[in-house]
Amino acid sequence: YNFDESTQEAQVTFRGDESDDGWMYYSASELYVGDLVIPESVTYQDVEYKVTSIGRNAFAGSRLLTSLHFPATIIGFGEDVFPLCESLHTITVAEENPQYFVYSGVMYQKNPLEIFCVPRALSGVVEVYDGVTQIPPTAFNLCSSVEYVSIPNSVQMIGEGAFFRCLSLAEVAIGEGVNIIKRDAFSDCISLQIVSLPSSVKTIGSSAFSGCSNLFYISLNEGLETIDPYAFYGCSYISAVSLPSTLKSIGDKAFHYCTSLTSVTIPGSVRSIGEEAFYSCDSLTSIAIPDSATSIGDEAFSLCISLTSMVIPNSVKSIGDEAFAYCMSITSINFDGTVEQWNAIKKGFDWNLGV
Numbered sequence: 001y002n003f004d005e006s007t008q009e010a011q012v013t014f015r016g017d018e019s020d021d022g023w024m025y026y027s028a029s030e031l032y033v034g035d036l037v038i039p040e041s042v043t044y045q046d047v048e049y050k051v052t053s054i055g056r057n058a059f060a061g062s063r064l065l066t067s068l069h070f071p072a073t074i075i076g077f078g079e080d081v082f083p084l085c086e087s088l089h090t091i092t093v094a095e096e097n098p099q100y101f102v103y104s105g106v107m108y109q110k111n112p113l114e115i116f117c118v119p120r121a122l123s124g125v126v127e128v129y130d131g132v133t134q135i136p137p138t139a140f141n142l143c144s145s146v147e148y149v150s151i152p153n154s155v156q157m158i159g160e161g162a163f164f165r166c167l168s169l170a171e172v173a174i175g176e177g178v179n180i181i182k183r184d185a186f187s188d189c190i191s192l193q194i195v196s197l198p199s200s201v202k203t204i205g206s207s208a209f210s211g212c213s214n215l216f217y218i219s220l221n222e223g224l225e226t227i228d229p230y231a232f233y234g235c236s237y238i239s240a241v242s243l244p245s246t247l248k249s250i251g252d253k254a255f256h257y258c259t260s261l262t263s264v265t266i267p268g269s270v271r272s273i274g275e276e277a278f279y280s281c282d283s284l285t286s287i288a289i290p291d292s293a294t295s296i297g298d299e300a301f302s303l304c305i306s307l308t309s310m311v312i313p314n315s316v317k318s319i320g321d322e323a324f325a326y327c328m329s330i331t332s333i334n335f336d337g338t339v340e341q342w343n344a345i346k347k348g349f350d351w352n353l354g355v
Contacts, residue, residue: 001042003049010042010049014057021057023083028063040071054081063087066121072096082117089121103129115139122146123168130154135162137182144168147191153177158185160205167191176200181208183228190214199223204231206251213237222246227254229274236260239283243267250277252297259283268292273300275320282306291315296323296348305329314341323348 002011016026023031041050051071056078059065067090074097082088091107093100100116101108104127107117113131123145128135130152137159140146144167151158153175163169165188172186176198186192188211195209196219203226209215210233218232222244229251232238236259243250245267252274255261261281266273268290275297278284282305289296291313298320301307307327312319314337324330325348333349335342 001044001049001051002055003044003047005047008047008049009052010044011053011055012038012051012058013055014060023057023061026061028061031065032059032062033064035067036065037069038071038074040073052076054078056080057083059085059088067091070094070097070100072098075099077116082120085120087121088119089123091117091119103127108132118143124148126150128152128155133157135159137161138164140166142166147171149173151175151178156180158182160184161187163189165189170194174198174201179203181205183207184210187211193217195219197221197224202226204228206230207233210234220244220247225249227251229253230256232258234258240264243270245269248272250274252276253279255281257281266290266293271295273297275299276302279303287311289313289316294318296320299323299325302326308332310334312337312345314338316345317341319345319348321347325349 002013015031041048050073052073053076058081060083063086065085066087069092072094093102099110105122109116115136118140122143125148126146127150131154134157138161141161141164146166147168148171150173155175156177156179158181160182161184163186164184168191169189170191171194179200180203182205185208187207190213192212192215194217199221201224206228207230210230212235214237215235216237223246224244225246225248227250231254233253234257238258239260240263242265247270249272253276256276256279258281260283262283270290270293273296276299278301279299280303284304285306286309288311293316295318300323302322302325304327306329308329309332311334
């Protein structure tokens with residue numbers, strides 16, 4: 001503890017040297033271990049001190065810490081209190097605490113209402129508290145035992161890396177208020193199988209679902225406008241995608257290596273298809289580019305080896321280098337533009353030996 005004689009308050013501190021990042025040089029057995037109950041008060045040199053705060057790095061590196069209880073007197077926390085608390089599965093807070101509470105295993109701050117701490121060893125089903133407006137960046141990342149998450153309608157944003165590498169997460173229910181899913185939000189959730197996005201979602205951020213190798217069902221509803229680069233990179237189990245009529249752009253490598261994808265409906269609202277957007281989607285058999293599209297990026301459909309036919313509208317003014325390269329099965333290209341337009345875009349079919 002640190003003791004303040006003037007206020008007779010105590011602060012829980014790191015067990016070793018309190019210097020910056022000093023916790024990195026201790027073994028887990030030298031730090032906090034097992035089930036820890038923070039008392040309301042402690043006596044030091046015959047003086048009673050009320051325990052009111054948790055200091056910077058207090059539990060950092062405590063890999064063997066399994067549970068924590070905070071009394072009603074705790075009203076403040078320093079920075080980086082919980083790094084690498086890999087075994088922490090339970091946090092409890094006294095009901096009388098004016099600043100913090102726990103709901104469905106997650107610790108929240110009351111004012112402003114927000115997620116404060118998610119124990120890294122939390123498991124099973126998690127229901128996010130209704131009233132929270134965002135899932136903060138990295139909130140649940142590396143929570144490898146969480147299996148199902150319910151996100152309420154009050155949440156408007158899912159932050160960067162919020163559920164990154166939640167290896168057991170099989171399904172997530174996303175509320176009707178979410179309008180943006182940020183970068184890496186569900187990246188490398190290898191057990192994730194089902195995702196249904198509400199119509200409130202406008203943007204799927206970069207790599208939001210990349211590496212979700214068992215994702216077989218994704219519902220993209222009306223209202224979605226942007227699919228950012230790498231959004232579904234390596235989602236090798238998805239077999240079909242229906243893109244909504246509100247979609248405006250498909251980013252670079254958005255569906256790169258979606259090797260089971262057999263059909264894609266690209267709506268008339270789409271104006272651009274990014275570089276390598278459908279690269280190596282080798283089960284894709286046909287594609288019709290909508291007459292709203294003006295550009296197709298480099299290697300957008302390269303190595304789609306099962307692609308047999310193409311319909312390209314005359315709205316397309318630019319097709320990037322090798323956009324359809326090595327699409328060995330293509331035998332038919334339907335293009336109703338001018339010769340000049342064709343000469344401008346035909347480089348996209350370089351190395352297309354079947355045409």
